[in-house]
Amino acid sequence: MMESTVMIAVGLLLLPPLTAGCLSLLINSSRWLHVINLISIGTLVGAEAVVARAVFLQGSVTAFAEIVYIDALSSVILFIIGTVGLACSLYMRSYMDEQVARGVIAPKRLSLFFFLFHMFILAMVLATVANSLGVQWVAIEATTLATTFLIAFWRRRESLEAGWKYLILCSVGISLALFGVVLMYYSSLRVLGDVSSALNITQLQQVAAQLDPHILKLAFVFLFVGYGTKVGLVPMHSWLPDAYTEAPAPVAAMLAGVLETVAVYAILRCRGIADQALSPDFTGGLLALFGLISFALAAFFILLQHNYKRLFAYSSIEHMGLAMVGFGVGGPLGTFGGLFHLVNHAFAKSLAFFAAGNIHRRFKTVEIDQVRGLTTVLPWSALALLISGLALTALPPFALFTSEMQIITALSSSGLPDEWTQPGTRIPVVILLLCSVVAFAGFLYRITGMVWGPAPKDVVPGERWSVGHVPIILLGTMLAGFGLALPASLRHFVEMASALLLSR
Amino acid sequence: MSWLTPHVATQIVDFSSAMLLLTCFAIVAQRRLSACVDLFALQSLFLAMTAALVAFLTGSRHIYIAAALTVVVKVIVIPRVLKGVIERLNVTRELVMKINVPASLLICGALVMIAFFITQPIIPFGHLLTRDSLAIALAIVLIGFFTMISRQKAVTQLIAFLVMENGLFLGATAATYGMPLIVELGVFFDVLVAALIAGIYTNRLQDAFDSVDTVHLSELKE
């Protein structure tokens, strides 16, 4: 693989969203906005593939004088960003057009929407490929700033409320994470002595074993609490249900699928460094504990929901909690399960939000009780909803079944780290299984209630096939495919990534 | 500068950090919003002075840039934006407080003690010059956090967030003599954009709710 090709590919990871964003501000025609969007995302996906191949061959890619660092873990996240981004862009083709046609959005606001969308993607990619923890922090804070107005896009009272809560809570959380970054920089300065590269992941990984454990403990706690707010872990989750309900469907899909994953990536990076100085039990126990609490709480809230977007939001919290448990428990099975779960959840959740968007547009309500008979009214969206519903409740043959099984197996075989619970106790597994049964019941009951049954009288039936339905086929196939037969390349990548996380 | 022994230098930096903490308490005790903005500008000025002092005493050039940026962004630009927001919204004071002033002051005092306890294991290892400023920085962050929870007006919550960022900058300057320049620039950019966004947001809130009291922002529930 030629060096220059890789360099160009890395550059193409960052440039397209930037230029597309700036161009979107200048263009008013909706057709051109979509075209630019698709070109940009397409370039992104292509560049990712090139970089992934380079990582596959070399192990990691460092570019632009150590500003960019991509290894297997980053590649997995980039894969998620690219795929969900592409699916969203295709979905937006029909979603936005209908909203503009109905007069809900003025054309000028559409260009603002795309500008923010591109900045959002740019920030997420930057957070994934940045070598310096500080730049990663800046990028994650930038995602908060970019998405605030996306969430409040409808300018309704509830949207404004959701957007304000999101802005304040996430900014506060991320400020705490900045303190963690400062502490980490402080500890690395004492070992490295150099100034500007002491925050680089490459450098930190080399000297991690010499860092002071006290400082790292404090730093990791702050980083975990800060980035955990973005992931949506309990008790920092209160912005999440409101934000996902009020945001437009494509934005909600990107938030749920991709942004949470990027935040988890940030935590995992810091954990990888901290684990070499502290015992993995401390960080693992923290992750697993918060994950378990999030899973349990979200499962119970799912029972109470009567708004389907909020239902999906709590399901996000639940699945992120589960992934955290997988990472916390550790070991090859747990880490692989966690990473695989992130991939699958991103696909399933975005699919769910695409369906939700279509349903909202047709039925004009978010109440579950008022949505009935989707198979007659919106057949394609019913299919999407069914697939994502089955997937999110971890039913075979969808891939979430596999990853959830892996995590539960890992938990039952090794339990929570001994620092945090009594050794050998089975209680966490019991709690996990119980709550997943509860979530399964509540979720599936509501989904099937929406999909089947007689259609309400005042709703126009029929759904025309458009390019916005392509993502449904794409994501559905991937979910089923990964569950039945995981492609070897993807499995190899995830294994490489989990090996990176485990080699401590 | 023979009187500028390391001991004296530590004392000077400690003094400016203490002044920062003093302005923090003044913000908590204040009800008038324009006074809060002025106190924030004063605090940022002290922060810039502390940073410049550390830069002078240690010879690191890039902290000067960060100090200059602090003056431009946090002493001039952001207070002007906030004053404009306050004038446009015609909201002048925090009328109803969830926690009254003496109680919040006591809680802030407790937060300062907590901050010192948390940073106790770290402090013996630090640079002698700004050893205690890290503890004060964490105290400012916690006080800003608490103010954000206990106040209702959106503008006050924004000021509290900016106070948190000030504390973080002090922590970065104290513990590590500033972050790498690109990170500092990124942080400043983020803070500026956050303030602008929040300013625009409060306008929208005012239009939608006819007030910026976040007590109205409680319609979305379980």
Place this chain on the structure above:
Amino acid sequence: MIAGQSIFQAIVLTLAQAIVLIALSPAIVGLIRKVKARFQCRRGAAIFQPYADLRKLFCKQPVVSTTTSWIFTATPYIVFASTMTAGLLVPVFASQMPLNFAGNIIAFVYLLALGTFFLILAGLDAGSPFGGMGSSRESIVASLTEPAMIMAIFAIALTAGSTNLSTIVHRTALLEGIVTDPASHVMALAALFIVALAETGRVPVDNPATHLELTMIHEAMVLEYSGRYLALVEWASGIKLLVFLTLIANVFVPWGIATSVTPAALSIGLTVYVAKVAGLAVLIGTIECMFAKLRLFRITDLLGVAFILALLGLLFFYILRG
């Protein structure tokens, strides 16, 4: 008693301090009024006007209500005497004065409190509603300032290692310009300044120039006094103001004070002292013009701030020392 000093010297020095305090306090009050007048773009009365006022009052016949008891007529003397004694405990222009052996902080605080206590009683004694109202307001303020004042002075005492005021000043003065705990001192200074404003009845706690029912605290208590009683009470409140300014100036910025009892040192000490106190008076005048008087129930907020600052000053001493 200081070693090597005769009783004659001791008496002379103590009298000198007393005379300085008595003579300077009306001038300080006049200076504050002048500064306020200048800010208000008036020429204002002369700085030495309060001396003329006092002389006028001493020549007038006092009128005493028949419903009062001995407390009413005794209070002006008690207040003057206690404030004067408290003043003798604080180092004024020399850091080691004969009476300083008794200069314990606690004694200082409670001598001042004795004066306030009797004033409160006298306000109630005349039976007028204004007096009772002023007394109750004054007791709110006094009860809130006391903890803050003690904490602030203790923070300083910890640095110097003693609760004797003259020892504190002497030791700090000898350190030649190095402040050992700046953070702690900053907090304590802020707290003590707020306490001084509250105890001496200055804006933003109380307006010394008002006689409106809604706003007066100290003035309400002394409303019934006239003639020489009023003169004594006014003089005593002037001395109290001077004593607080002396405390702040000499405990926090003691350099220039005479650390040895030689004529040269004493004259330098006196000049520096007058300059410091005048500077503080100008500062107080400026603050009185910058701020409005607080609502009565907001005074608790301000004094809460003072208490927390004093607490922090104490805390910083322990923690920042390592």
